[in-house]
Amino acid sequence: MQKIIVIDDDRTYLQVLQRRLQQTGNYEVAVYASVATALQQPAQQVNAILLDMMLEQESGLDGIPLLKAHFNPTQLIMLTGYASIATTVEAMRRGATDYLAKPVGLHEIIQRLSGSTTGLVTESPKPMTPAQVEWEHIQRTLLAHDGNVTATAKALGLHRRTLQRKLQKHSPGR
Template sequence: MTTNERWLLIDDDAAFLEILQRALKRQGIEATGTHSHAEALHALDTQGFGKCVLDLNLAGESGLQLLPELLTRIPGLDVLVLTGYGSIATAVEAMRRGAVNYLCKPVTVHQLISGFEALATSPELRHEPPSVEEMEWEHIQRVLNEHEGNVSATARALHMHRRTLQRKLQKHSRWRN
């Protein structure tokens, strides 16, 4: 990745944008943060970008609606879609509309960079959405974190039997190790 490549960041969370911009700057990547559709389009018209990180939910508006317009204005733009609540349906729709990757929050700056770098080394990954297992695992982890690690509360929130959740957690930890 070249250090002079500019990224466009589109997210309505000002704190997240600020942290992400600083983290990218430490990696030698200049990034411009925008909070809305209008700001993003204005930035595209006035600056050049090679990559874009687009939040799926922009203050109640869908980032998926903005995606085709971004690609119309800059056809070679690589757009990675971020979401706090991922689903297979939105992942597939984002890819169908032209996103090159789809990640669930929270993410690190290294995961974002890797999300773009994987495309350079493996072009066949450009349109492969996350697997059902990955999406399920991300959702389980998000709900588990919301319930501070309480397996019983998490199982209730997921409308899942506690033992089923425990088996999924154990299976995944064995698979990862």
């Protein structure tokens, strides 16, 4: 039986995912609302960690090296509703082994946990829309300024409120 840790600040999502993974009979699942709470647990070897990128009080990105050192997972999969190329690259650079955009189905999570990609449809890349290009540029600039909205707005030549409005919107569809 594989040991899995799921870290997400959405308690309902945690309960549903934990129950559904355990119902398969293949996973022992521990859930936590924050990286800090997970790190309070005794160090142990786990098969995988599913980590939300945007936690209430902390960034999942910042927790990647700490979680890897503490639990030594075979896989560390980032889950996010704010997927962008810049955050994907940063997550991988920090040690994530995979990256999934929410909403993601249980079937796809299980495929990634098993290391299987059979059945996943790979499409040829489509050209990005202007809105997607703008979103990627904002995300890269935000990452370069360590999430500082004021510094990012200045670097982009935008008013801070304008940037905040753009960030409030979800990323443009792919």
